[in-house]
Amino acid sequence: MAATEPQIATKNIKNVIVITLLTPQLIEDTEIASLEQSLLQMIKKANVVNFVLNFENVIFLSSAVLRVLIKVNSAINEKRGKLRLCEIASEILEVFKITRLNKVFDIRKDVDAAVESLQ
Amino acid sequence: MQKTIVIQSSSDIARKLCREIVGEINPDDFTKNEIFGIHMAIEEAMINAVEHGNQYDPLKRIIVEYLITPDKFEISITDEGCGFKPNTVPDPRQDENINSVTGRGIVLMREYMDSVEYNKKGNSVYMVKLSRK
Numbered sequence: 001m002a003a004t005e006p007q008i009a010t011k012n013i014k015n016v017i018v019i020t021l022l023t024p025q026l027i028e029d030t031e032i033a034s035l036e037q038s039l040l041q042m043i044k045k046a047n048v049v050n051f052v053l054n055f056e057n058v059i060f061l062s063s064a065v066l067r068v069l070i071k072v073n074s075a076i077n078e079k080r081g082k083l084r085l086c087e088i089a090s091e092i093l094e095v096f097k098i099t100r101l102n103k104v105f106d107i108r109k110d111v112d113a114a115v116e117s118l119q
Numbered sequence: 120m121q122k123t124i125v126i127q128s129s130s131d132i133a134r135k136l137c138r139e140i141v142g143e144i145n146p147d148d149f150t151k152n153e154i155f156g157i158h159m160a161i162e163e164a165m166i167n168a169v170e171h172g173n174q175y176d177p178l179k180r181i182i183v184e185y186l187i188t189p190d191k192f193e194i195s196i197t198d199e200g201c202g203f204k205p206n207t208v209p210d211p212r213q214d215e216n217i218n219s220v221t222g223r224g225i226v227l228m229r230e231y232m233d234s235v236e237y238n239k240k241g242n243s244v245y246m247v248k249l250s251r252k
Contacts, residue, residue, distance in 0.1 A: 027162065029130045060155070062162055063227060067220040074218070091155045098230045099223045100212040 007031075008038065016115045017046055020054040026061040036068040040075055049081025052114040056087035066101060073105065082106070084114035121186040128173035128181060128198075133165040140185060140194070148189040149250045156231030157192055157248050163224035164196045164244050172198030172242055195245040202241030 007022035019039070026032060043051065053069070069085075076083045086108045088096070096102040108114040126132045141158045149157070165181070173179035176199075185194040211222040229235050234247040 027134055060158065062159075062166065063223040064166075066223055070218055070220055091152060094152075095159070095227065099226055100217060101223075104217055 008035070010042070012048070013111070013115050014119060015048050016050045016052055016118050017042070017048055018052040018054055018111055018115065020056065021058050024057055024059045026058060026065045029064070032062070032064045032068060035065075036071065039068070039072050043072065043075045043079065043081075049076070049079045050083075050118040051076055051081065052084045052086060052111060052118070054087050054111055054114075055085065055089070055092065058092060059089060061092060061095070063099075066095075066099065069101070069105065082118055084108050084117060086110055086114040121184060124183045125180050126183065128169050128176055128179050130166060130169050133169050133181065134162065136183065137162045137165055140183075140187075143187055144192065145187075145189065148252060149192070149248075150252050153248060153250065153252070160228040160231045160235075160246055160248070161194055161196070163228050164194075164246065167224055167244075168196050168198035168200075171203065172200030174200065190250050192248040192250075193246070195243060197238075197243035200242050202238075204241055205237050 009020045009022060011018050019042070023031065026035070073083050083105065084107070085105050087110055088107060093102070093107070096105065096107065106117070108117060124136060126136055137158065140161060141154060144154050144157065146154065168181045169175060173181065179199040182197045183194065185192070205225060208222050208225055209216045209219060210226070211217065211219045212226060216222070228246065232246040232248050236245045237243065
Protein backbone atom coordinates (compact mmCIF):
# COMPACT_ATOMS: atom_id res chain seq x y z
CA MET A 1 0.00 0.00 0.00
CA ALA A 2 1.37 3.41 -0.92
CA ALA A 3 2.14 5.74 1.96
CA THR A 4 -0.33 8.54 2.40
CA GLU A 5 1.15 11.94 1.63
CA PRO A 6 0.87 14.22 4.63
CA GLN A 7 -1.35 17.19 4.04
CA ILE A 8 0.82 20.08 5.14
CA ALA A 9 1.68 23.52 3.85
CA THR A 10 4.84 25.37 4.83
CA LYS A 11 6.10 28.91 4.58
CA ASN A 12 8.96 30.90 5.99
CA ILE A 13 7.95 33.92 8.03
CA LYS A 14 10.72 36.03 9.58
CA ASN A 15 13.11 33.09 9.52
CA VAL A 16 10.60 30.75 11.19
CA ILE A 17 9.14 27.78 9.31
CA VAL A 18 5.39 27.76 9.78
CA ILE A 19 3.87 24.35 9.10
CA THR A 20 0.11 24.26 8.67
CA LEU A 21 -1.58 20.89 9.13
CA LEU A 22 -4.32 20.62 6.54
CA THR A 23 -5.97 17.34 7.53
CA PRO A 24 -9.04 17.88 9.77
CA GLN A 25 -8.88 14.44 11.43
CA LEU A 26 -5.36 13.18 12.16
CA ILE A 27 -6.12 9.56 12.97
CA GLU A 28 -4.98 7.30 10.12
CA ASP A 29 -1.82 5.30 10.87
CA THR A 30 -0.28 5.77 7.45
CA GLU A 31 -0.93 9.48 7.47
CA ILE A 32 0.49 9.97 10.96
CA ALA A 33 3.59 7.93 10.08
CA SER A 34 4.02 9.96 6.90
CA LEU A 35 3.56 13.19 8.83
CA GLU A 36 6.22 12.14 11.34
CA GLN A 37 8.68 11.28 8.60
CA SER A 38 8.04 14.54 6.72
CA LEU A 39 8.38 16.73 9.80
CA LEU A 40 11.55 15.04 11.04
CA GLN A 41 13.16 15.27 7.59
CA MET A 42 12.15 18.90 7.25
CA ILE A 43 13.64 19.74 10.66
CA LYS A 44 16.85 17.91 9.83
CA LYS A 45 17.34 19.63 6.48
CA ALA A 46 16.12 23.12 7.33
CA ASN A 47 18.56 26.03 7.57
CA VAL A 48 16.43 27.58 10.29
CA VAL A 49 15.96 26.17 13.79
CA ASN A 50 12.61 27.57 14.87
CA PHE A 51 9.26 26.10 13.86
CA VAL A 52 5.57 26.76 14.30
CA LEU A 53 2.94 24.05 13.94
CA ASN A 54 -0.40 25.57 12.99
CA PHE A 55 -3.45 23.45 13.96
CA GLU A 56 -6.12 25.75 12.56
CA ASN A 57 -7.63 23.03 10.37
CA VAL A 58 -7.44 20.17 12.86
CA ILE A 59 -10.65 19.15 14.63
CA PHE A 60 -9.64 15.70 15.91
CA LEU A 61 -6.42 13.83 16.60
CA SER A 62 -5.40 10.56 18.20
CA SER A 63 -2.78 10.13 20.90
CA ALA A 64 -0.45 8.84 18.15
CA VAL A 65 -0.15 12.45 17.01
CA LEU A 66 0.95 13.45 20.51
CA ARG A 67 3.77 10.92 20.18
CA VAL A 68 4.81 12.54 16.90
CA LEU A 69 4.80 16.00 18.50
CA ILE A 70 7.06 14.80 21.31
CA LYS A 71 9.54 13.38 18.78
CA VAL A 72 9.38 16.58 16.70
CA ASN A 73 9.99 18.68 19.80
CA SER A 74 13.02 16.55 20.70
CA ALA A 75 14.43 16.87 17.16
CA ILE A 76 14.07 20.66 17.29
CA ASN A 77 15.62 20.81 20.75
CA GLU A 78 18.60 18.84 19.42
CA LYS A 79 19.11 21.63 16.86
CA ARG A 80 18.88 24.10 19.74
CA GLY A 81 15.75 25.48 18.17
CA LYS A 82 12.27 26.14 19.47
CA LEU A 83 8.80 24.90 18.62
CA ARG A 84 5.52 26.72 19.02
CA LEU A 85 2.03 25.31 18.54
CA CYS A 86 -0.87 27.58 17.65
CA GLU A 87 -4.52 27.86 16.58
CA ILE A 88 -5.50 24.80 18.61
CA ALA A 89 -9.26 24.17 18.88
CA SER A 90 -10.63 24.21 22.42
CA GLU A 91 -11.47 20.48 22.42
CA ILE A 92 -7.94 19.59 21.34
CA LEU A 93 -6.40 22.05 23.78
CA GLU A 94 -8.24 20.08 26.46
CA VAL A 95 -6.39 16.94 25.29
CA PHE A 96 -3.08 18.76 25.86
CA LYS A 97 -4.23 19.85 29.32
CA ILE A 98 -5.45 16.37 30.33
CA THR A 99 -2.13 14.82 29.34
CA ARG A 100 -0.19 17.79 30.79
CA LEU A 101 1.49 18.30 27.43
CA ASN A 102 0.53 21.96 27.71
CA LYS A 103 3.49 22.09 30.13
CA VAL A 104 5.82 20.58 27.52
CA PHE A 105 4.74 22.62 24.50
CA ASP A 106 4.62 26.38 24.18
CA ILE A 107 1.13 27.02 22.81
CA ARG A 108 0.27 30.41 21.32
CA LYS A 109 -3.00 31.89 20.14
CA ASP A 110 -2.19 32.33 16.45
CA VAL A 111 0.60 32.26 13.88
CA ASP A 112 1.50 35.92 14.39
CA ALA A 113 1.89 35.48 18.14
CA ALA A 114 3.86 32.25 17.66
CA VAL A 115 6.27 33.79 15.13
CA GLU A 116 6.65 36.94 17.21
CA SER A 117 7.61 34.87 20.26
CA LEU A 118 10.52 33.43 18.29
CA GLN A 119 12.05 36.77 17.24
CA MET B 120 -30.83 -2.03 21.50
CA GLN B 121 -27.37 -3.38 22.18
CA LYS B 122 -25.27 -4.03 19.10
CA THR B 123 -22.41 -6.47 18.70
CA ILE B 124 -19.86 -6.11 15.93
CA VAL B 125 -16.83 -8.31 15.31
CA ILE B 126 -13.95 -6.84 13.29
CA GLN B 127 -10.50 -7.86 12.11
CA SER B 128 -7.36 -6.53 13.78
CA SER B 129 -6.95 -3.60 11.43
CA SER B 130 -6.44 0.04 12.42
CA ASP B 131 -8.35 1.25 9.38
CA ILE B 132 -11.35 -0.99 10.07
CA ALA B 133 -11.28 -0.07 13.77
CA ARG B 134 -11.21 3.65 13.05
CA LYS B 135 -13.99 3.36 10.49
CA LEU B 136 -16.10 1.57 13.10
CA CYS B 137 -15.33 4.31 15.64
CA ARG B 138 -16.60 6.94 13.23
CA GLU B 139 -19.73 4.90 12.54
CA ILE B 140 -20.48 4.42 16.23
CA VAL B 141 -19.91 8.11 17.00
CA GLY B 142 -22.18 8.92 14.05
CA GLU B 143 -24.98 7.02 15.79
CA ILE B 144 -24.89 9.35 18.81
CA ASN B 145 -27.75 11.82 18.70
CA PRO B 146 -26.34 15.36 19.08
CA ASP B 147 -29.58 16.28 20.84
CA ASP B 148 -28.70 13.85 23.64
CA PHE B 149 -24.99 14.55 24.21
CA THR B 150 -22.99 17.79 24.09
CA LYS B 151 -20.35 18.41 21.44
CA ASN B 152 -17.62 17.99 24.09
CA GLU B 153 -19.14 14.72 25.30
CA ILE B 154 -19.23 13.35 21.75
CA PHE B 155 -15.62 14.48 21.19
CA GLY B 156 -14.61 12.69 24.41
CA ILE B 157 -16.46 9.49 23.50
CA HIS B 158 -14.79 9.51 20.08
CA MET B 159 -11.37 10.00 21.67
CA ALA B 160 -11.91 7.25 24.25
CA ILE B 161 -13.24 4.58 21.91
CA GLU B 162 -10.60 5.38 19.29
CA GLU B 163 -7.83 4.90 21.86
CA ALA B 164 -9.39 1.71 23.25
CA MET B 165 -9.90 0.27 19.78
CA ILE B 166 -6.33 1.03 18.67
CA ASN B 167 -4.98 -0.45 21.92
CA ALA B 168 -6.90 -3.64 21.07
CA VAL B 169 -5.48 -3.75 17.54
CA GLU B 170 -1.89 -2.77 18.40
CA HIS B 171 -1.16 -4.04 21.89
CA GLY B 172 -3.87 -6.67 22.29
CA ASN B 173 -4.00 -8.52 19.00
CA GLN B 174 -0.68 -7.12 17.75
CA TYR B 175 -2.11 -6.66 14.26
CA ASP B 176 -2.67 -10.41 13.91
CA PRO B 177 -5.22 -10.67 11.07
CA LEU B 178 -6.46 -13.99 12.45
CA LYS B 179 -7.50 -12.41 15.74
CA ARG B 180 -10.76 -10.54 16.13
CA ILE B 181 -12.05 -7.66 18.19
CA ILE B 182 -15.54 -7.85 19.66
CA VAL B 183 -17.30 -4.52 20.11
CA GLU B 184 -20.57 -4.37 22.04
CA TYR B 185 -22.29 -1.03 22.56
CA LEU B 186 -25.53 0.53 23.63
CA ILE B 187 -26.53 4.13 23.06
CA THR B 188 -29.52 5.62 24.85
CA PRO B 189 -30.46 9.29 25.32
CA ASP B 190 -28.89 9.17 28.81
CA LYS B 191 -25.95 6.86 28.42
CA PHE B 192 -23.29 5.56 26.06
CA GLU B 193 -21.73 2.24 26.99
CA ILE B 194 -19.28 0.08 25.14
CA SER B 195 -17.07 -2.93 25.68
CA ILE B 196 -14.09 -3.72 23.47
CA THR B 197 -12.50 -7.15 23.76
CA ASP B 198 -9.42 -8.44 21.97
CA GLU B 199 -7.87 -11.89 21.77
CA GLY B 200 -4.52 -10.88 23.25
CA CYS B 201 -2.84 -11.88 26.50
CA GLY B 202 -4.20 -8.84 28.31
CA PHE B 203 -2.32 -6.35 30.46
CA LYS B 204 -2.43 -4.76 33.88
CA PRO B 205 -3.51 -1.15 33.30
CA ASN B 206 -2.26 -0.03 36.71
CA THR B 207 1.31 -0.95 35.74
CA VAL B 208 1.40 1.50 32.81
CA PRO B 209 3.53 4.50 33.87
CA ASP B 210 1.53 7.72 34.19
CA PRO B 211 2.78 10.01 31.38
CA ARG B 212 1.58 13.05 33.34
CA GLN B 213 4.29 12.55 35.96
CA ASP B 214 7.33 14.78 35.50
CA GLU B 215 9.68 11.82 35.04
CA ASN B 216 7.47 10.40 32.26
CA ILE B 217 6.29 13.63 30.64
CA ASN B 218 8.31 13.01 27.46
CA SER B 219 7.29 9.36 27.28
CA VAL B 220 5.63 8.43 24.00
CA THR B 221 3.20 5.92 25.55
CA GLY B 222 0.37 5.75 28.06
CA ARG B 223 -1.63 8.82 27.07
CA GLY B 224 -4.46 6.81 25.50
CA ILE B 225 -5.42 5.29 28.85
CA VAL B 226 -5.25 8.71 30.53
CA LEU B 227 -7.59 10.16 27.91
CA MET B 228 -10.04 7.25 28.21
CA ARG B 229 -10.24 7.67 31.99
CA GLU B 230 -10.62 11.43 31.76
CA TYR B 231 -13.30 11.51 29.10
CA MET B 232 -15.46 8.58 30.27
CA ASP B 233 -17.38 8.31 33.55
CA SER B 234 -16.31 4.73 34.05
CA VAL B 235 -13.46 2.64 32.59
CA GLU B 236 -13.14 -0.94 33.81
CA TYR B 237 -10.93 -3.77 32.62
CA ASN B 238 -11.65 -7.44 33.11
CA LYS B 239 -9.27 -9.52 35.22
CA LYS B 240 -7.26 -10.72 32.22
CA GLY B 241 -6.92 -7.19 30.89
CA ASN B 242 -8.06 -7.93 27.36
CA SER B 243 -11.49 -6.30 27.63
CA VAL B 244 -12.41 -2.75 28.55
CA TYR B 245 -15.90 -1.55 29.46
CA MET B 246 -16.59 2.19 29.37
CA VAL B 247 -19.59 4.33 30.20
CA LYS B 248 -20.36 7.97 29.46
CA LEU B 249 -23.43 9.60 30.99
CA SER B 250 -25.13 12.46 29.21
CA ARG B 251 -25.30 15.70 31.16
CA LYS B 252 -27.09 17.65 28.46
